[in-house]
Each structure stands twice: as structure tokens, then as C-alpha cells.
Amino acid sequence: MMKAFHRASTAAAHLAAGLLASTGLAACSAAGSQPAAVRPPAPALLVSATTDKAAYAPGSTVLIKADLSNQSDAAIAGARLTLTVRHLEQDVGPPVSAELRLDAGAAGRVQFAWTAPATDFQGYSFELAATDSAGKPLASGTGAIDISSNWLKFPRYGYVSQYAAGADAQAVVEQLKAYHINALQFYDWQWKHHLPLKGSPTAVEANWHDIANRTVSRDTVRKLIDAAHQAGMAAMAYNLIYGAAINYQQDGVSPAWGLYDAPGGKQWQYSLPSSWATPGLYFFNPANAAWQDYLIGRELEVFQAFSFDGWHADTVGDNGIKYDAHGDPVDIKDTFKPFLNAAKARLGSKLLMMNAVGNKGHLQVNTSKVDAVYVEVWPWEGFPDYLSLKNVVDQARQESGGKSLIVPAYLDYDYAKTKSEQSPGQFNDHGVLLTEATVLAAGGSRLELGDDGRMLCSDYFPNRALAMSPALKAALQRYYDFAVAYENLLRDGQAAAAGTVSIAGQAVSADGQKDTVWAFAKADARYETINLVNLKGLVDVSWRDTNATQQKPAALGSFTLRYYSGAQLERAWVASPDAEGGRSRSLPLAHGADARGAYVEVTVPGLEYWNLIYFRKTV
Template structure:
């Protein structure tokens, strides 16, 4: 899926400027050029196809994020799986929410039985910053939509506004083709930043003294790390407008750090007498069997670590520093016996890192530990590793995102590290698709994103190289639609939205404002001009534990034709419905009625289908 495709037969260049669209169509084999004016564009109503999934193999963009004024290269690959040749056109339509923005079509193309064509179109989006667009690709034969797939476009000048974080863990002797295949696959999900996990030599000395092109070192688990692979991944990420983040702890060293100039006088201790330095145990077979911890506000430790990190940024073009911690360590002391409130060290450490390294920063708030301090620091966005000790239901995921929004007064979005099927990941197997999709439904609907996708596939453990569990092809396809949806509707999901307590009633269905087994969980949001209702289908669940440790959840039965009553005082002009589970996320307009009862004014509408997650968004009527 989303592998490196060879250009086959047909290429199309589209230029849009000042509201005018001109298509220049070139058949490479024939060398023809035909100009088509905007007045000839075709409007196709509806997206349902008679041969859904039988023609369009893939639709993707060339970059994960676009600067305002940057052209988008859209590519679709078609294969004729029918028993006869077919002639048709490919139509790309761009939407911002429900608003049509552009419609572009290919020259007529004929596919022989079994033939594959690749069609590429360049589109210049409007110059507005921080906008998401849904892109529909439809294959039309004799004015009939045969097949339909979507992708999405994020036009944002800074990745931190709408972060979609992924990871890399394998830095062995990889050739450029293998690295590019991983980056291209992640680009298909619009991943716009990568955490380079455990790439370093030692935590206190990320680069060995002799690091240079061609050099090799062991990581903490004694896996080979090639300088050229790390550099190659950084370069390939930059080609896709992905940020490359240098991972390290803010306070860790190997046990042999004293010989490298690290003093125990800078340490964090579990006792006031300074006899037992705090540390984190590791397997005895690793390069160190314990990570020793240091006081993040000790200026001598800061001086040492920042000098080592400066060497990293001088040698490799990382875009920022991903700062990790280990959560609440209890009562700690410095070497002089003074109590150190660990969470209070995060803000001064991050401020010093910004001043000394002059780079982008992200910091992990493990189980929300220290998030109130981190949010005050110059971090690009909030990042939280969630664990059951902070609650293990779906509400925990939403609460972590809501907390970040409230702490930052709406200025920073949140990425969650939430490890799915954690118990099952101890052994080889497959991820449970229903539990993954339900967790993502909750995270995305709440306004967050999920670090889960990387070069190993998907995360099941906090040690990122663990790759016991694999994604099925069906899960990969479903997640692709979820990430397209996250991008296309980013302005309704995570752009200045706030919560409401508006009531929702679903006729004949148990629906509640909190997640309960055997029910539909409903919650609503608002932003200027819109109100949004999210419906999460838990009717097939006997448990509401987001992690689904053993991967036991089943696919829910779809709810068809649900009659919804939503209480609001907004003067609703239009009602739209969209779901990543249906029609690849394309919006549909819903008929609605206004009314009132003893609970207040409402709008009533019928949702066609609910599988895992539906979003209904209402536009305020024009005055």
C-alpha cells in the first residue's frame, strides 16, 4: 500500500490561479498537448460507485503538509479488473468542509483488461493558512461513477498547529529505497513529524566522538545504528515536509557516565544522604543495565547535556528535540539533600534548552505528570503518554486531550502515545482492528492525534522497536481513511473548538454523554459558525477499556437510520454528516427540522449509518 509507483502512461498538469483553472493534458506516449478551459469542468453528483474498490488502487499526495502557495501533486493509480476494456475519466474534487473549492479532470483514458494507469494532477490550493481539504477522486465511465477514493491536503505553515506524529526505530544498514518506502508509506497517512527513537549512542552522549558519514555505533539495546541511515531518513523526511525530531531523556545517563565527565554531584537521589541515585532498570544484556537520573535544573548537568546535543544538531539536520521523562518518581533529593520537585524542573529545563539549542521542542508528559509546567514552555504542541494508572476507559483519552486544551487556553493541540493491545503485544500476532479504530475515533473526535504509525508498522509497547503485532491490510486501509479524515476536517476537530453540554437524544438507542458499554457515546463541540456532534458506537462493547489488552473487541453492528435530536440555540442553516468509516469520509447533507420541547430548542435529523464514529456538523444560518 502506497509503495513507490512508476509513472505509467499518463501525466496531467493542472494550474489554478486567481480563480481560473487551466488543464494541460499530456499523453507521454503520443506527445500531445490539449488545453481545456474552466468552463468545461464536469460536476459529478454523488460518490457512490457501482464497482467500489474495483478500479482505484490508491490516491495520495506528494507531501504530508503544504506551505501556503505551494502546489499539491495528487496521484491516483487505477487498474482494470473487469473482463473488458473501459474508457473513462478521472475527476478530482477538492472541498473545504462542505464547500467545493476545485474540480479537475483528466483527459479521456482507456484501460485494457488488467492494465494499470497512474494519473497525476497538480493543484494550487487557496493561499489561506491552516486549512484542511478533502480530495475526492472518482473514476467516471459513461457519466457513471464507477469507483471513488479520497485523500486530504493540509495547508499549514507550521506542523505544530496540527501535529500528526510518527516514529522511526530501525537505523541499521538500509539502502535509500528501503528508507524511501517507509517514508512514502507514512506520507500516505499525512504524518508530518517523526520521532527518531533510540537512535543515539548513549543518552548522555548521543553522538560518539568519532561520528561522521560512514560511522556505526550501538544503541542502548546493542542494535547497529548507521550515521548514514539516520541522515538519510532526515533528508527523506524533509523532502516530504516532515519534521525530524531528535529523541532523548532530559536527565539520563549510562552507568559509565562518570568516565565521560558526568558527575554524581549532579544526580537525583532517593534519599537525603545521597547514597542511592535514582535510576531506571534495563535488561542485563543491554549496553547499560540502568539509566541513572540527574537533576534537570542543575546548571552543570544542563551545560553538559546541551553541549552534547549541540554536537548532534551540528552533525545532523534534526528539526527539534523530543524530550522524554519517566513520570512521577516520588520524593527525590539533590546531592546536598535538598528536596527536588521533579515536575517543577521541566519548565526551567525547557526554557534553557530553547535558549541554548535554539530548536523546536516537544516533551512527553507521562500520565500527565508535569503537563501544567510543560504547557508554559516553548513546546510546539503537547504530548502525553497515557497509562491505566490515570484511568483506562475511553474517557481517559478524551480527558487528557481536554486537559491540554484547557491548560493551554486552546493554543496547543495534543498528541497521545497510547499503546494498543498491550498485553497481546508480548507475542507475535495481529492488532485488533475494532479496538484500534474505536480508540482513534475517540482521540480524533476529541481533537487529538495518536502517535502509532512508524517504520515497524504500529506501536503496541512503550519500547518502540517491539514489532510483535502487525496490522492487517483491512486495518491499514481503514486507518488511511481515518487519517484522511483527520486532515480534511482538522478545522472542525482541532482548530479553536470548545466543548458544550448540549443534550443529544437518539430515538430507540441508549445514548449518553459519557462512555458506557452497550451505548452510543455522544459529545458536542462548537466554534464560530459551527456546532459539531460526535457519535461513538459502543453498542457492541461489554467493556470500555481503550487499550483492549488482549485484542478481544468485535466489530460493532452498524446502526442504520438513527433519528437524532440535538438541543441548541444556534440558528442552524445546514446540517452535514461525515464518517471515516463510510464513503471514505465524504460529507453528505442531511434534511433537518427545528422544534422545541420541555428541554429546549432542538434540531432533528436522521443519521444514515453509524459504524464506529460519525461526525455531524451544523452551519449557522446567514443573517
């Protein structure tokens, strides 16, 4: 059930505005001005909005930063910049404004301080609107604020994978913070899977080589953890639950704990490139008590040496029946829950999550004591299309008691194989945004964004074969803003609703069919929602867009939508990350009935990729 919203009449509404620099905006340098011939004749102002953290505790101070750039020949004087904060459709307290003056071609920053409400786990949007001396709009910027005491309710998971000495940890975290990433997976940071630390917990060596023989700096790992914490992000240490490098016996690991391809046969292993630090990974039985004791002990040493917040455990999927050292068969999926519960019992306050690759063993993992749920999906494992993504998010929420699934889903996978770090390609924006819309609308989130401004195109995270275009980065920032602003409608206890949708003149599907508007409804105690994902004109509904060929869906102009629901609905709004900066727009609501039953009818102004329509119930 969605938590009740309280209008901010207390400290939550107290806003303070001021200039960041004591010199004031007018004193900013005009060094970035453009030649007069290409400047617009009237003031043209750019507004970029950010916050100082990815998430905030209730009652804390939120710093909202507006970076402004006057692109024109004329100075901006007597203008104002006004901040409005909203929760869904409701303003939170009165708007607050600051005087704005910028020389021609100058740039500057205005900073607002906002006191967060005391209610936990709430998402807010904000708008920064600049007006001239006559009150005429000049420009605006939008953003979002997550007030959550921890990241687990509304995970927005990112990754880091580069740990070279001298890396700028603050810059890495800063660019991820722009997307409100609230937790980071530290991928392949460790020395060996069975022995993560090189050295001891009190004397970790300064450098080591990871599994791919890349140099890892101890100080860079620590700086990244510290920078993440300062930005309101958790830091999760990656490691397999059952892997070891060659010569593992030298480190106290016994082959008697291993898993084998056949009774008395070869140990189950995974071959690696010849240039890597070990020729392969050798696998062990997660249900074996001695192996559990060994590996969990090594992870506890990690937490003594580094201030990680938890363990991101990994697997390599279901590889069929294996055998223990006694020749008894082992279904690897049956070992997940015993291992995870044993680990959680020893980790104390540290968090635990695990990748159930291909959703194999999902019930074991989702009903264990993990703190977050995470599934790496692959088309050949039963996840070929957009509907399958929604279904796995729904399933995880049901099995885990309401947790929001994190979905690593690698797009443009085959296309990426034709590119390289030295000659990278670009992601196909349309495929990315359709997959993004699907997972967010379903109530999940994606693991996709990492260090160096990269998006995952491979299950090996340091792969840099593809890059995001500036347009895609901007679009994804809008989508992440939207996910925060509407988190209380997208993944805060909503359940599937029985309501159905029709759109005048358009084919509508409830199961993501090609060349339709895909519509599905949800409800909580106060609202009913309809998510519209635009698949019009598409001949392919595979989320992976493996060859980067997905088309842009055919946009719809204004259309009439009928929603057949038994609930009493009194107000309606539409919001989209593709329009109006994600703002909620009120929709006139009409009631009627036809052969299908009673309905409410609204006129929706358009649909590009994804719309969220929400109705408030009559109380």
C-alpha cells in the same frame, strides 16, 4: 475561531491534469492480469489516490496521483477520471478531468497538479471519480490534503526506530506519507543518552551501538531525515532530559548533579537487560544548572551534526520524591518547566517537546515554552477508559493555549507479550478504531505508526510483536484522511458546547458509558459539531484493549437525532471515516421544541464507529 474560508476563484482553483508517463495509460503492461475464469465479466477498476507530500505550504503545487488497475477482460476506452477538491462541504473550484484508457488487465497512473489556496492551516478532501464513455460510474478514490506552513497546529506524529546500514529511507517515509504523517520521532537513534553523538559534530563516526546494542548507521539517520524533509515531514531527535549511561564520569558528567533514592544513598537508576550497552540508566536533576548546561550543550552538537528540526525530550514518569547531592528533596515534576524553558532559550529555531508520562507534571509542561504537547497514557495513571482519553486532550488544549495533544497509547499490550517478531500476532481492529475515533474526535492525534508498516504495541518502539492487517491499514488511512479533511472542525479552536443530544430509541451518554452512543458537542464562530462514538453493545470501554478482545460496536441504521442548542442553525451535514469515503452528506434540518427545549432534528443514515455531524450557524 475557525479561519474564514474563501472560495477558490484565484490561483487556488487552477488545476492541471496530465498523464505521468509519456507513453500513456494504454501502453501499460498487462502482466498483472488474472486468469479469465476469476475475472468479472464487466470492467472492474481499482483507484488508489495519494499525494506527493504529507503537507504543503500555502500556494504550493500539490501532486495528486491516481493509481489505476483494470481488473477485467475488457479494455476501458473513452472513459474519464475527474478530480473534485472540497473544503468541508464546499467544492473548491470546478472539477477537472483527464481522458482515461486502460487495456484489459493493465495498470497505470494519472497525475493532477493542484495549486493550493493561499489560506494557511486548512484541510481539504478530494475525490477521483472514473466514469465510462456513457458517463456511468466505474470506480472512485478519495484522499486529503493538508495546507499548513508547519506541522505544529495539526500534528500527525509518527516514528522511526530502525537505522541499519543500507535501509531504504525513501520507502520508509513513503509508506508513512500515505497517512499524512507530518513529523517523525527518531526513537533511540543516539549513542548514549548523555552523549548522543559518537565522534564530534564535524566528524560523526560511521556507525555506533544504541542503548540496546543495535547497530545504527550515521548515513541511514541522515537519509531518513532528508527523506522526511522531502515529503513535508519534520524530524525530531529523541533523548531523555535526565539520563546517563554507566561510566558517565569519563564523559565529563558529575555525580554531584545526580538524583538519589535517599540522602547520601544510591543514585536513582533504571535497570536494563543484561545484553544492553549499559546495565542501567542513571538519573540527574533537570533543575541543576550544571546538568542543564551539559545536556543542552550535547543536544546543540546534535543539531550541528544532523539536520533534525528539534528535540523530542522524554521522561520515565513520576517515581516519587528523590534527593539531590546535598540531601535536599526533589519532586521531579517541579523540575520540568525550568529545564524546558532553559532548553528552549538555547535551542534557537529548533523545536522542543516533552513526554509528560502519565500526565504527571502536565501543568508544568503545558505552560512551559514547548512547541507541542505529548502525553504517554497508562491505565494505572488515571487513564482507564475512552472518556479519560478525551479528558486529557481537553486538559492539554486548555492549559497550553490551544495546542493539540499527541497521545501515545499502546493497544493490545498484554496480548503483544504472548507474541514475538518471529511469530507476530495481529492488532484487534475494533479496539484500534474506537481509540482512534475517541482521540481524533476529542481534537487530538495519536503517535502509533512507524517504520516497516508497524503500529506501536509497546513503549519500546522497536517491538514488532504485532502487525496490522491489510483491512486495518486501509481503515487507518481513511481515518487519517478524515483527520486532515476535517481538521478545521476537529481541532482548530473549537470549544465545548452546552448542547445535548437525544437519539430516538437509543441510549445516549455524554461521558462514554458502555452500551450507549457517546455524544459530545463543540462550537466555533461558524459551526457547531456533534461527535458520535459508537459504544453500543460494548461491555468494556477500556481504550487499551489489552487482551485484544474488544468487540465491534453494534452498528446503527438510519436514526433520528435531536440536538438541543441555543444557537441558530441553518444547515447540517454528516461525515464519517467509516462511510462514503469520508464525504460530507447534506442532512435535511427540521426545527422544533419539546419538554427539553428548542431543538434541530436530522435523520442520520447510520453509525458504525464514528460520525461527525456539523451544523452551520445562521450568520
